[in-house]
Amino acid sequence: MIFTGRGRARFPDAVAAFETAVRQGDGERAQQAMQDIQRHFEHAGDADLAEVGPRLAALLPTVPPGPRALVAVLVGACVERGADAGACAPHTFEGLAEVLGVAQEFCARWAATGGGDFPDPDPAALTEAALERVGQDAAVGWITLPQWEMASNAMLNHLAVRTTFPPEVRLRLLRALHEIQEASGHDFKCLRYALLVLDDEPLLALHRPTGTGYLLRMTGIGDNFQLHTLLADVLIGGGHVPGQAPSAQEAAVCRDAPGQVPTTGAFNLVTPGGDWVWNEGTPTDIPVVEGVRVVVLDPPPYKRGWPAGRFFPGMTGDLVLERVLGADETREWLGRCAPPK
Structure with missing residues (x-):
């Protein structure tokens, strides 16, 4: 159906009628105006x-x-x-x-x-x-x-x-x-x-197999599935640690691209105390140690896949690498971490 300019104008007219009815306390007219708003919303x-x-x-x-x-x-x-x-x-x-x-x-x-x-x-x-x-x-x-x-x-x-x-x-x-x-x-x-959801939040990731550490910053990440994929993209895709990096599309849908695509986990996320950080949770599950959230990246104990994407499709997410930790600094952090439970 082709809607004319007059047809499109029905939506703002309905909103104006609803405003007037609400301010006058006229429930019957407000209900009718709301029905008109709903009727014309799609074509506004x-x-x-x-x-x-x-x-x-x-x-x-x-x-x-x-x-x-x-x-x-x-x-x-x-x-x-x-x-x-x-x-x-x-x-x-x-x-x-x-x-x-x-x-x-x-x-x-x-x-x-x-x-x-x-x-x-x-x-x-x-x-x-x-x-x-x-x-x-x-x-x-x-x-x-x-x-x-x-x-x-x-x-x-x-x-x-x-x-x-x-x-x-x-x-x-x-x-x-x-x-x-x-x-x-x-x-x-x-x-x-x-x-x-955390924004502009520092994250310290310690990759136990290689004894390396990375300070990152995360924004708009809805769950740990999304975080997991982005960690693999930044660290494996960036050539910092070994492993199978997510494809460009797998990473993109975790940032701002629409849709979902299959991916496979690259790590086991663990707290400094040794507890698993489940993909089903959120980045707030990662504990704060001395002002920064700290997660240990261990080899995955089993193969696990999921649809890469965003828990909130309308929310843009990102994870960026700020710096690579020095060897002594990483060794000190890892020395304070317990093995996974």
Whole structure:
């Protein structure tokens, strides 16, 4: 179908109508305008989406909790199409913090009214009996948490948002997520991993077989699968240690290229204390020793492959070599490391 200029204009008109209805407290008109926004969103131009994203984000504090989550998702979609993440993030994270608090209340009420298996955070999984146990407000917080996860991840894909995120707020959100997981058994992994992403973070890699060491810097790496492939690219591909280097495509998809391609592990990642650093975890699993994260690279105990790529396809990642450690410095570091457990 070919959309005329008039057709494309329906999206910003719908947004304007939604703004007016929200500010006037007209729920019926706001609902109709939101339906129009959703209907025309796919065919809206990137320039329109970039312009209305911050406007929709500014409305989040005044939209009721249920539809607020849908607005947050739309804000995230606007950011993915070019809206300013920095302008949209503050209200999005305020809403996330609020809904995490409500979800914690849901968990507490569920435990206080008999416990048992928690329903999935999905409207279809919340029965009438479950709703009676926890109340409407707590239930809305629980079932809309996945939508806030989507919206927040769209913000956290952007380096500028992550690097200006107050550490105390990040820690508070992670603590709330941990408490919800402990209480309910539900792990909102994507949000947790996004909040754990490290940027401009030094990493000391000690290659035990060759007795060599390397100071690197990592940014935007979502999980240790991605880190593992990039370590092999920089160190093996750079001619520093022996082994089979990833192909150019395997490395590229771990930085900024789209898609996934098969790869094979080159190392066994180990902490200085001898514990394995699992690929399924994040770089925050690597401990900090004297102000720098330190990982030991041992030969892989078995062959292991996985799809090379990024845990967050919209997040650019990188690992760069800053310097090669001297022999004495490396020997001192390795002398303090335990063998793998």
